[in-house]
Amino acid sequence: MxxxxxxxxxxxxxxxxxxxxxxxxxxxxxxxxxxxxxxxxxxxxxxxxxxxxxxxxxxxxxxxxxxxxxxxxxxxxLKPDKVARQEIDQIRLSLKKDIHEIDDIIRHSAEMLSQVTSYTAFSLGPEMKDRKLTGFRIVPLNDKQILAIIVTDRGNVESQVFRIPENVASSDLEKMVKIINDRLVGEPLATVYQKLRTEIPMILHRYFQTTEGVSRLFDVILNEAFEEKVYVSGGMNILNFNQGPDIHQIKSMYTLVQDPNELVRLLIPFTDPVHIRIGNELENELLQNMSLIQANYDIEGHGTGVIGLLGPANMPYSRMFGLVEVFRRELANKLADYYRSLD
Missing domain, CATH: 1.10.10.10 (Winged helix-like DNA-binding domain superfamily/Winged helix DNA-binding domain)
Structure with a gap:
């Protein structure tokens, strides 16, 4: 041609x-x-x-x-730029910070990538389907709130504050913890998910006179263990690339960046190590002048994660491609070291 x-x-x-x-x-x-x-x-x-x-x-x-x-x-x-040794060392040094949870590593990688590029960065951890539920606790905070803590065998810790439904008593919460510890702790998350939909509802009916509030709370708490944790950093940077004077478009863009779930929908499965979509390929008219670089990183025995970089269509592709390659490799190495420390 x-x-x-x-x-x-x-x-x-x-x-x-x-x-x-x-x-x-x-x-x-x-x-x-x-x-x-x-x-x-x-x-x-x-x-x-x-x-x-x-x-x-x-x-x-x-x-x-x-x-x-x-x-x-x-x-x-496109020929990726070679990232300077000094920059690689800075990335490695930042990832070597004393971080004790996988989620913190993944979150930190998104923050770093956004800071280095001034774009919007995404980071998704390895798949969790083969992990096991190893710990569950409920800590009462007051008469209306509890803190639920969920731990998997690979170091993922989920903690979240929940409002106690009006028809759930403190004794009900104790029964809930006992059910989870007896029936679900030690099981793979895939099995836990299946039992939540089949076996557990029948057990709840056996333990509780009314299951409406307990069942809903039970389901919400444990669903936290299955959420794919995608961290978004630098979301507001998108506004810097919207050069149109249309106030309505600016407001729509602001709404988009305020909703991480909407940004996460931009990530799609792909088989290439690095995948780039440009303009209309993002299937969002607000992003028609932008590009998304998305990269997989593999951790043997623990699944596949994703990092992404959303910026203007006129981004310096060679440099951004090179940086994403470095982050992909260094994040995989960091998580592999973390998993080895758990064995």
Whole structure:
């Protein structure tokens, strides 16, 4: 489709535009080392524009990449930057902080990635389906609230404050803890989930005169153990990339970033180690000028996690790709070390 020179021109325009946000002309490309006359370069740029890979901001301007141009570049021309040793050392040092829970490691990785890039970062821990429920406690806080604590065999600790339903007595809570300890502690989470839907409702009817409040509380508390914990950091950074003056759009974007569940829906299953979606591929009109880099990381024997980076479509892809690769590797190493410490 493209000649070698046209590929070089497209790459240079994208690299320049993502660095400084300015349209790129033929003189700049000659200065960058394109071995051709200004007229020849302009002709190649016109061809790239006809292919839909470049756009003009106005008739006499240089060119900027189109969404289709970014897509072609990512698929065919992208070469990840090598991350500087100093940056890698800083990432490793930050991940070596005295963190005692898996969730803290995953949360911290999202915060770090967002700080380094000034974009919105996502971090999802390894799959939990093979883990076991090893501990459960309920701590009364007052007459109306309890603290429920759930522990798995791989160090995940969930704690959350719940309001006690009006028809649930303190003696009911003691019975609930006994049921969980007798019937569910030591079981794989997949088995716990199945029993919550089959065996446990029948047991609750046996122990309680009325099960409505207890059943709901029971279900809510233990469902915490099955939630896929996706941490979002730097959500408000999205507002920095919305350049439109439409107040309604700004309000809609603000609503989006305030709801982590909506942001989490952007993450989709994929098989490639690193996957990039651009513009309309995100299937959200508010994000049509943005891109999402999503990467899997594998931990042998413990499943697969995901990190993601959401930023403007004109992000410096080579640098961001390189950083995501480093985070993917270093986070996997950190979690693998953590799991080994539990064996």
């Amino acid at each position: 493209l000649t070698d020179r046209q590929k070089i021109i497209l790459s240079l325009i994208i690299q320049n535009y993502t660095s400084n946000g300015q349209p790129v002309g033929s003189k700049k490309l000659m200065d960058e080392g394109v071995n051709a006359s200004s007229a020849t370069i302009r002709n190649d740029m016109k061809v790239l524009e006809e292919y839909g890979l470049l756009e003009k901001t106005h008739s006499s301007s240089g060119r900027i990449p189109s969404m289709k141009g970014y897509r072609y570049y990512v698929d065919h021309l």
